[in-house]
Amino acid sequence: MSNEEVGREQEYVSMLYERLDDFRDQASSRLAEALRERPGGRPQAHTERQATAAMYTRQLARFDAAEDGLCFGRLDFHDGETRYVGRLGIFEESDDYAPLLIDWRAPAARPFYLATAASPEGVRRRRHIRTSRRQVFQVDDEVLDLDASAADGHSGHETLTGEARLLAALSAGRTGRMGDIVETIQAEQDRIIRGEHSGVLVVQGGPGTGKTAVALHRAAYLLYTYREQLTKRGVLVIGPNTTFLRYISHVLPALGETSVVLSTVGDLFPGVRAERTEPREAAHIKGSARMVALIEAAVRDRQQVPDEALEIPFEDDVLLLDPATCEAARDRARATRRPHNQARPVFVREVIEALAQQYADRLGADPYAEDPLGENDAPGAGTNLLGDEIIDDIRRELRQDDGVLVALDDLWPVLTPQWLLSDLFADEDLLASAAGAAGFTDGERLLLHRADPHGGRAADGMWTAADAPLLDEAAELLGEDETEALAAAERRRRQRIAYAQGVVDILTRDMDDDPDILMVSDLLDAERLAERHEDDDDRSTAQRAAADRTWAYGHVIVDEAQELSDMAWRMVMRRCPSRSMTLVGDVAQTGDLAGASSWRRVLGPHLGDRWRLERLTVNYRTPVEIMSVAAGVLGAIDPELELPRSVRETGASPWSLAVEPDALAVELAAVAAREVADLRAALGDGPDGGRMAVLVPADLLDDLSRDLEAVLPVATTVGEDPDLESPVAVLTVRQSKGLEFDTVLVVDPDRIIAESPRGLNDLYVALTRATRSLGVLHTNALPPALRHLEPRPAIPELALP
Numbered sequence: 001m002s003n004e005e006v007g008r009e010q011e012y013v014s015m016l017y018e019r020l021d022d023f024r025d026q027a028s029s030r031l032a033e034a035l036r037e038r039p040g041g042r043p044q045a046h047t048e049r050q051a052t053a054a055m056y057t058r059q060l061a062r063f064d065a066a067e068d069g070l071c072f073g074r075l076d077f078h079d080g081e082t083r084y085v086g087r088l089g090i091f092e093e094s095d096d097y098a099p100l101l102i103d104w105r106a107p108a109a110r111p112f113y114l115a116t117a118a119s120p121e122g123v124r125r126r127r128h129i130r131t132s133r134r135q136v137f138q139v140d141d142e143v144l145d146l147d148a149s150a151a152d153g154h155s156g157h158e159t160l161t162g163e164a165r166l167l168a169a170l171s172a173g174r175t176g177r178m179g180d181i182v183e184t185i186q187a188e189q190d191r192i193i194r195g196e197h198s199g200v201l202v203v204q205g206g207p208g209t210g211k212t213a214v215a216l217h218r219a220a221y222l223l224y225t226y227r228e229q230l231t232k233r234g235v236l237v238i239g240p241n242t243t244f245l246r247y248i249s250h251v252l253p254a255l256g257e258t259s260v261v262l263s264t265v266g267d268l269f270p271g272v273r274a275e276r277t278e279p280r281e282a283a284h285i286k287g288s289a290r291m292v293a294l295i296e297a298a299v300r301d302r303q304q305v306p307d308e309a310l311e312i313p314f315e316d317d318v319l320l321l322d323p324a325t326c327e328a329a330r331d332r333a334r335a336t337r338r339p340h341n342q343a344r345p346v347f348v349r350e351v352i353e354a355l356a357q358q359y360a361d362r363l364g365a366d367p368y369a370e371d372p373l374g375e376n377d378a379p380g381a382g383t384n385l386l387g388d389e390i391i392d393d394i395r396r397e398l399r400q401d402d403g404v405l406v407a408l409d410d411l412w413p414v415l416t417p418q419w420l421l422s423d424l425f426a427d428e429d430l431l432a433s434a435a436g437a438a439g440f441t442d443g444e445r446l447l448l449h450r451a452d453p454h455g456g457r458a459a460d461g462m463w464t465a466a467d468a469p470l471l472d473e474a475a476e477l478l479g480e481d482e483t484e485a486l487a488a489a490e491r492r493r494r495q496r497i498a499y500a501q502g503v504v505d506i507l508t509r510d511m512d513d514d515p516d517i518l519m520v521s522d523l524l525d526a527e528r529l530a531e532r533h534e535d536d537d538d539r540s541t542a543q544r545a546a547a548d549r550t551w552a553y554g555h556v557i558v559d560e561a562q563e564l565s566d567m568a569w570r571m572v573m574r575r576c577p578s579r580s581m582t583l584v585g586d587v588a589q590t591g592d593l594a595g596a597s598s599w600r601r602v603l604g605p606h607l608g609d610r611w612r613l614e615r616l617t618v619n620y621r622t623p624v625e626i627m628s629v630a631a632g633v634l635g636a637i638d639p640e641l642e643l644p645r646s647v648r649e650t651g652a653s654p655w656s657l658a659v660e661p662d663a664l665a666v667e668l669a670a671v672a673a674r675e676v677a678d679l680r681a682a683l684g685d686g687p688d689g690g691r692m693a694v695l696v697p698a699d700l701l702d703d704l705s706r707d708l709e710a711v712l713p714v715a716t717t718v719g720e721d722p723d724l725e726s727p728v729a730v731l732t733v734r735q736s737k738g739l740e741f742d743t744v745l746v747v748d749p750d751r752i753i754a755e756s757p758r759g760l761n762d763l764y765v766a767l768t769r770a771t772r773s774l775g776v777l778h779t780n781a782l783p784p785a786l787r788h789l790e791p792r793p794a795i796p797e798l799a800l801p
């Protein structure tokens, strides 16, 4: 491309950056103005000021996000029209808002992604403009006119859009952070990104087909297209683990979008962090939909009827609470069909009523007990001994009596989800009863039982990822005790009034005596001042949503959706009553025993047939050479499963290396050092210098990572939540879900297979993480699916430090 052409584009791009600077200046000064403004005057002024400040802050974030690669494309149409495409929309106010730059998400930008030589949509030429720090350094053209394309050396590839730019993006070194793909979105991906917002869209695609990328760009597209609606309700993105969430966490902010909550399933229950691990088999059982019946039984078991009458000392008497009364009260409460805590007031009312009646009856038989509670001093007290007023007094006293309260708490306790489940899993009797009622075997029950090492209920650090959906289920069955919630709300209101009264007092102090001075208290009393603070919630939508279990998100995206258990699906569906969802995954990569082997099976109970399926068929990550190895494993999982088609060849064949068990650590370190050196030679030492992963069987993780850390001459990361920006990461396959690296070394594939009934799926995931090269080290015979791997060619070893 001629320098002249680059120069011309530079002029245009510089003009766009000037506009961007103007926008930024305007937004900063308006933000400063909004922050300087003193709230006063109208009651809503404070809230409005906050909303205005938040709006300018969001705008600034969007302008900052657009800085790199502000404009990346240009379309020239046959009719002479030209459109520039970029990260945000810029319009010429003085020219009837003519577009200077079109946001990639706007309908007018679509031909940039869809036009092909076969279907050019009026486009004559598509140009990719590459910039670095505001400087245009390259322009790549595709001429879509069929005749001209041949002349222009266009490859004529049928499915790829902007092939040269795409291949350049795919061959770049990995950085440990996922990047956006706005410059090179492919047609099949574009259709999904811009798909209908309502309803449930399932995207099935093999490894590296861009499911994660597509899901995140879809979030950005939906937030742009339905901004008002979705900014208020927020978008939830669910990923398989925190390492993965960190890996993808830069994509949406880089696209200027911030009202998104990222969470794992384990962290989706507010106030609980899934910090404990447990055996796969236990997680498998906890994921099964049969747990619903078990939790229901556990709740019912907490609604007790005593075997014999309870004796409750009251005043100077002893009341009897007999089983029949309790049973009748329990039936009444259950008949309301309200959740446990909300039905409790009915149970309490019935029991109190029975006890009050019993006491009143006894008093009625005693001619001397005219003033049972000693409260009526007036002469003639006792004449209405059994009148309503007296019985009301008895009820009130009973409700406050410690003995009665203890009995009520035993028979129908107020429960939180955490209490219910920690008691259930720690108490053999409770567990045996609920598990028996729900038809669990003894073996399953034993897997669920855990001696509570913390000794207390609901201690921090006691929950696993599979517990979160159970807590959520329990929360549904328990409900909030509204009497307590209302009392708490009333307490908060009184506190606010007391605080506001203090404010009014301070403002009017020393002025009390002057009748001519208009006082704050003349205009505003404490109660109204308190109301003004009531709606003050400085938190963003994302923060409020993440803290609220019952928050209904505007859209929910689930990545690696095949990993979700039946119980997890129930929780996720609750977060999105409108069922506006995008679920992306690959059933062939299911590693979790409780995960999906068919979309129909997992979604049917929630959605019936009301979901649509789209497929992604092209693998952008893994080159042909590696995919041909992975193909053997996929065939062993299920010969019906389809392998995605890779877009690239690298010429580097995957290899295997047999090593003695005793020499594994040493050989691995040597090979890893060699591979890192090769990566650096190819990609340089900078932040884009490439990343390598060593994927190991879980039971070798500790030993091998310690050995590698000790000998590798570059930073190595291991542990629960590894840092992916480190040049080398030692991970289990489970930790590597959804991630990618330039080079991958897989250790002992037979052990990876043996570790789980879904071991072949795990191996398939491991083999498909690499963008460049793959090696397999093995201490036992290779599994049959990998037998045709070439042995590693002898190459000079690197001296280790």
Ligand SMILES: Nc1ncnc2c1ncn2[C@@H]1O[C@H](COP(=O)(O)OP(=O)(O)OP(=O)(O)O)[C@@H](O)[C@H]1O
Binding pocket: 166, 169, 170, 179, 180, 181, 184, 185, 186, 189, 205, 206, 207, 208, 209, 210, 211, 212, 213, 214, 586, 589, 620, 621, 737, 738, 739, 740, 768
């Ligand atoms: N259109 C595209 N342009 C440039 N890069 C792309 C494009 N589509 C996908 N990629 C890149 O391909 C790689 C794989 O994408 P992604 O991680 O989204 O795939 P995936 O389907 O979620 O994979 P897996 O199921 O194996 O985790 C990423 O580096 C992504 O940026």
